[in-house]
Amino acid sequence: MLYPLFEWHGVGNGMLMAIIATYHILPCHLATGAFWITYVMERKAYQENDEGMLEFIKKYSLLVLIFCFVTGSLTGAGIWYAATLISPRAISGLIHNYVWGWATEWVFFLIEIVTIYTYYYTFGKISRKAHLRIGLIYAMSAWLSMVIITGILGFMLTPGKWSQTGLFFDGFFNPSYWPQLFVRTAFMFVVGGAYAAIVASFMKDPDIKSKAMKVAAKWGLGGLIVGGLFTVWYFTKIPATAKTIIFEDLAFTKTMFEIAIAAGVLLFIYFGIWGFMKSRTAGPIPAIIAMLVLFVGICAGETMREMARRPYLIPGYMYSNQMIAKDMKPKGVKNEVAKFNKEGVLKNYYFAPESVKEIDASNFMAAGRILTKLECISCHTVESTGFFSIPKLMVRFGASSPEEVHDFLDALSDYDYMPPFVGTEKEKRAMAAYIASLVNPNQKADPAWVLGK
Numbered sequence: 001m002l003y004p005l006f007e008w009h010g011v012g013n014g015m016l017m018a019i020i021a022t023y024h025i026l027p028c029h030l031a032t033g034a035f036w037i038t039y040v041m042e043r044k045a046y047q048e049n050d051e052g053m054l055e056f057i058k059k060y061s062l063l064v065l066i067f068c069f070v071t072g073s074l075t076g077a078g079i080w081y082a083a084t085l086i087s088p089r090a091i092s093g094l095i096h097n098y099v100w101g102w103a104t105e106w107v108f109f110l111i112e113i114v115t116i117y118t119y120y121y122t123f124g125k126i127s128r129k130a131h132l133r134i135g136l137i138y139a140m141s142a143w144l145s146m147v148i149i150t151g152i153l154g155f156m157l158t159p160g161k162w163s164q165t166g167l168f169f170d171g172f173f174n175p176s177y178w179p180q181l182f183v184r185t186a187f188m189f190v191v192g193g194a195y196a197a198i199v200a201s202f203m204k205d206p207d208i209k210s211k212a213m214k215v216a217a218k219w220g221l222g223g224l225i226v227g228g229l230f231t232v233w234y235f236t237k238i239p240a241t242a243k244t245i246i247f248e249d250l251a252f253t254k255t256m257f258e259i260a261i262a263a264g265v266l267l268f269i270y271f272g273i274w275g276f277m278k279s280r281t282a283g284p285i286p287a288i289i290a291m292l293v294l295f296v297g298i299c300a301g302e303t304m305r306e307m308a309r310r311p312y313l314i315p316g317y318m319y320s321n322q323m324i325a326k327d328m329k330p331k332g333v334k335n336e337v338a339k340f341n342k343e344g345v346l347k348n349y350y351f352a353p354e355s356v357k358e359i360d361a362s363n364f365m366a367a368g369r370i371l372t373k374l375e376c377i378s379c380h381t382v383e384s385t386g387f388f389s390i391p392k393l394m395v396r397f398g399a400s401s402p403e404e405v406h407d408f409l410d411a412l413s414d415y416d417y418m419p420p421f422v423g424t425e426k427e428k429r430a431m432a433a434y435i436a437s438l439v440n441p442n443q444k445a446d447p448a449w450v451l452g453k
């Protein structure tokens, strides 16, 4: 059954998810990428007995520890809280499929936490070989947590054979799994490199600074090139509708694509110039700007990935508004759209007050309000502010009267990125009456029209 609704008034639920989840990308990719860099550096520093580099590595690993294990953990848990509030049914669906995936991931988290603290606090106190090994165990377990979570992330865009079989590994090793894993693996080095460049920019000794900047730039440049190539591969694996949505239907996702490319080019230039030509004098300001550019690029890339999922949370199965789009026989779940179109959404929505379950002349506005929130606020706001405001978009579209909004709702299924209207004809008219009142508050729908008399 559908759950109670959570609504971030005037801003939009999507925004809450976007803020927490995109920010989380930074610490989580840093946590997975950084220690491969320190491992290679530390081995080399031991071979060359380079105390300066060891000093840098110790500083870098402490700052990775603080940044990732404070902000990364907070936002990681934050994603769970936010997603559970906004789309409890999607989280429930994911847990029913992937609970053992997460359990496995958390084992690796635990190893990460234990090894990163051990790594930092045993620096210079235990044998070099043992210390290197601890770093490597951290790097591997952090990356393995990515290997697991990417299966679940990829599933949410390309569920593949799971749609027929409902089997764990059919969904996990889905069509976009490998390209996405390689894209993330490459970009974790870019994040690791950009963060190393910030730490290096604060080093006082120009020799250490220059050496560390060069290492940071090499990982950063390598990650950008390889990540770029894997991104091309990734785009060949996502569904055609996803590409239509990104590159044809929506102007802003096209802009996001251009922003992501521009961010990549700027970072390339940054690593090239400050990593090699100006490595001795590299200051913190360009390094921090580079990190901000990287963050903007991540926001753009993740927005595209999220929009590509529209109109679904789990493609072909669950719409963004959490309604079930088709029968899922292996899980014993039935298509709700057909049922709700026949019986009505409100009658089947446990949390709707009894007083609106039967639509009449006195309650159709209240019914329309609940229906709009149920079906639209996963992507829109009903206020005139925020992410994708319905009244503003209606004006842009050119619909303002209840009849015009009704025609729009009729045509909703023609959009690639919006679910169809679900419900009875009376419910559709009640929704149209409510939405028309958002566009123009003085407008009252004729009850006879709503009730079809």
Ligand code: HEC
Residues within 6 Å of the ligand: 250, 251, 252, 310, 311, 312, 320, 321, 372, 375, 376, 377, 378, 379, 380, 388, 390, 393, 394, 396, 397, 408, 417, 418, 419, 421, 435
């Ligand atoms: C899966 C997410 C999603 C859901 C659910 C959704 N929409 Fe949309 N809607 C979008 C996106 C994305 C756009 C494109 C916005 C843009 O062009 O800037 C959009 C555009 C619109 C537009 C403008 C259309 C045009 O051609 O200009 C209107 C009006 C609209 N939505 C109303 C609704 C209503 C009413 C509902 C609920 C019945 C709804 N949407 C449900 C994602 C959604």
